Amino acid sequence: MSRGTLDAIASLPEPVRGRFGEFGGQYVAETLMPAIAELELAWRAARGDAAFWAEVDALLADYVGRPSRLYRARRLSASVGADVWLKREDLNHTGAHKINNCIGQAVLARRMGKRRLIAETGAGQHGVATATVAALFGLPCEIYMGAEDVVRQALNVERMRLLGATVHAVESGTRTLKDAMNEALRDWVTNVGDTFYLIGSVAGPHPYPWMVRDLQSVIGREARAQILEGAGRLPDACVACVGGGSNAGGLFAPFIADAGVQLVGVEAAGEGVATGRHAATLGAGRVGVLHGSKSYVLTRPDGQIAHAHSISAGLDYPGVGPEHAAWKEQGRVRYVARTDDEALAALERLARTEGILCALETAHAIAALDEVAAAVGPTGIIIVGLSGRGDKDMVTVAQRRQT
Numbered sequence: 001m002s003r004g005t006l007d008a009i010a011s012l013p014e015p016v017r018g019r020f021g022e023f024g025g026q027y028v029a030e031t032l033m034p035a036i037a038e039l040e041l042a043w044r045a046a047r048g049d050a051a052f053w054a055e056v057d058a059l060l061a062d063y064v065g066r067p068s069r070l071y072r073a074r075r076l077s078a079s080v081g082a083d084v085w086l087k088r089e090d091l092n093h094t095g096a097h098k099i100n101n102c103i104g105q106a107v108l109a110r111r112m113g114k115r116r117l118i119a120e121t122g123a124g125q126h127g128v129a130t131a132t133v134a135a136l137f138g139l140p141c142e143i144y145m146g147a148e149d150v151v152r153q154a155l156n157v158e159r160m161r162l163l164g165a166t167v168h169a170v171e172s173g174t175r176t177l178k179d180a181m182n183e184a185l186r187d188w189v190t191n192v193g194d195t196f197y198l199i200g201s202v203a204g205p206h207p208y209p210w211m212v213r214d215l216q217s218v219i220g221r222e223a224r225a226q227i228l229e230g231a232g233r234l235p236d237a238c239v240a241c242v243g244g245g246s247n248a249g250g251l252f253a254p255f256i257a258d259a260g261v262q263l264v265g266v267e268a269a270g271e272g273v274a275t276g277r278h279a280a281t282l283g284a285g286r287v288g289v290l291h292g293s294k295s296y297v298l299t300r301p302d303g304q305i306a307h308a309h310s311i312s313a314g315l316d317y318p319g320v321g322p323e324h325a326a327w328k329e330q331g332r333v334r335y336v337a338r339t340d341d342e343a344l345a346a347l348e349r350l351a352r353t354e355g356i357l358c359a360l361e362t363a364h365a366i367a368a369l370d371e372v373a374a375a376v377g378p379t380g381i382i383i384v385g386l387s388g389r390g391d392k393d394m395v396t397v398a399q400r401r402q403t
Contacts, residue, residue, distance in 0.1 A: 005053040008221050009214050012253055018206030019294075021329060023322035026205040028292045032185075035192045040207045042112050047214065052107065059103045060218065063136070064093045066100075068219075070226035070383070075353040076366075082373035085235070086386045087223045087251065090358065096388030097219060097247050098129040098200060104215035106133040109196035116191065117141045119198045120184040122149050122177035122243070123314030123361065124156025125388055126200030131165035141165040144183040146176035149313045156392050174307045177317045181291050201244025202321030205292030209321050216250025223383050224254050236376040237262040240385035241364045242335065243279065243314050245321035247387040256332060262375065265324065266368045268310035269337035279308035280337040281320045282328050290319040296328070311340035311396065312360035338367040344400055347390065359388035360396065 018024055018040075026036055046052040060066040069088045077084045089097035109117060117134045118141070121127030127143040134141035143160055147169040150157055160167050173179035181204075188197040202209040202216075220238075227235055238255055240248035242265040255261045270278035278284065281296050288297040290305060298306040298318035310316040327333035338346070343360055346367035351357050358366065365384050372382055390397070 003050055005057055006048070006050050009047060009053070009217070012214060012217060015206060015210050020209070020323045020326035023293070023295050023325040024206050024209060025294050026292060027289045027294065028205050029189060031189050032192065035188065036205055038112070042108060043207050043211050046108050046111060052111070055107050056104050059107070060100065064099050064103060065091065066218065067222045067226070068092055070223055070230060072230065073354050076350060079349065079353055080369045080373040081378050082376055083379070083381045084369065085227060085230070085381065085383050086356070087219060087383055089219065089247070089385065089387050090389035094125065094129050094132050095391065096125040096129070096359065097216060097250065098126040099132065100218055100250070101200065101212050101215040101246060102126070102129040102133045102198060105196070105198045105211070106137055109198070110137060112196065114194060114196035115139065116195045117198050118144070118184055118187050118195055119200060120144045120177065120180040121200060122146070122180065122317065123312065123359070124149065124153035124160070124392060125314065127165070127167070128156050128159045128163070130198050131160040131163035134165060135163045142187065143167045144170055144180040144187070146174070146180045147171045148175040149177065149180070152313050152396055153392055154395070176308070177313070178305065178308070185291070201246040202249045202323060203244040203291060203293060203295070203319055209293065209323055212246050213249045213253055213323060216246050217253045219247070219250040219385065220252060220254035223251060227381065227383060231381055233381070234258055234261055235383045236260070236380040237264060237372050238383045238385070239264045239266065239365045239368055239372055241266050241315065241361045241387060242282070242320065242324060243268070243317050243361065244319070245324045247385050249321060249323060251383070251385040252327070252333060262372070263333040264368060264372055265333055265335045266364045267335060267337040268312055268315035268364055269339040270309040272339055273337060277309040278337065279310045279316045279318065281318060282324060282335040283337050293322050295322040295325040296320055311343060311400070312364065314359070314361040315364065336368055336371065338364045342367040344397065347397065357390040358386055359390050360393045362387045
């Protein structure tokens with residue numbers, strides 16, 4: 001398995017001098033550059049090492065439960081008018097795609113001799129996955145989470161604490177994911193010698209967008225093989241939600257070279273893009289620098305980073321991974337947006353047709369299915385990245401349904 005993984009990873013494009021086109025880079029404090037350089041060297045060595053992938057593959061199979069299933073959603077298909085298949089990342093240990101990346105980074109951290117893990121989290125799934133691998137590897141772990149998200153995602157906060165992690169509620173700024181990432185970066189600067197910063201998305205300074213995309217590409221690599229086996233051909237479209245973009249990046253990357261496969265990323269339109277209360281970074285943002293990387297960002301009229309809003313804690317980030325920005329500029333991926341209300345309706349639609357309660361993040365992708373189905377037609381095949389399960393969101397959903 002590891003040899004096949006090594007070959008598949010080697011086939012994915014490598015950023016040129018740390019950039020995907022004009023996007024990416026390393027916009028970090030001078031004190032962090034030695035750590036960034038150390039990480040890049042370690043990742044390059046691990047990426048080309050079959051022994052690294054053998055360890056990662058074994059953990060993904062035996063601990064996470066991969067491969068995740070590609071499920072043909074027949075009743076949902078009948079509802080939207082196309083053949084819909086769900087890539088079931090919700091079936092992973094911890095209930096989301098985040099564990100894929102955390103396993104890989106934790107193995108890398110151990111190879112580098114790092115003795116402490118830190119992470120940022122919004123929806124809490126990355127925090128849970130980081131706390132999980134920290135417990136598995138016997139490492140202390142500290143998680144930074146916006147105070148607003150701590151309230152919204154109380155279940156995941158308790159899960160992190162039970163796993164032994166220290167959770168810091170960040171009260172500064174908008175009290176959400178952006179501010180959690182700011183605090184995690186400050187921690188890393190202070191403790192750079194023994195600490196590994198386990199970033200949860202394809203954002204941040206190089207090599208993180210490259211590394212996380214490669215680790216999450218297991219989603220698309222599996223889905224590609226599974227649809228060829230199950231349907232006898234490639235899909236007409238792949239659809240996934242986009243916040244920072246790791247779930248979508250992992251699904252899309254192995255299909256980028258397949259020109260006949262439409263790729264659709266779905267951002268959070270919040271209360272409507274026209275209201276200003278949204279997280280549609282690629283649809284309504286502009287090029288800028290955030291958290292060490294050049295990409296699209298949401299800004300206020302004065303040029304400062306704007307507050308992003310979504311009912312989904314995992315999507316209300318005012319930036320996006322630089323490779324997504326490059327895919328947008330190249331026209332390879334089409335990015336659309338769906339509102340809070342549309343996501344809630346889609347969550348209920350999936351629950352009523354397939355008996356699956358998905359995360360609010362995933363619900364945004366489900367909400368775009370009618371549009372994608374109209375484009376591919378009734379015989380078209382659509383793969384949806386079902387990034388996580390919805391247990392964590394049930395309090396939010398219940399509160400909205402009661403209003």
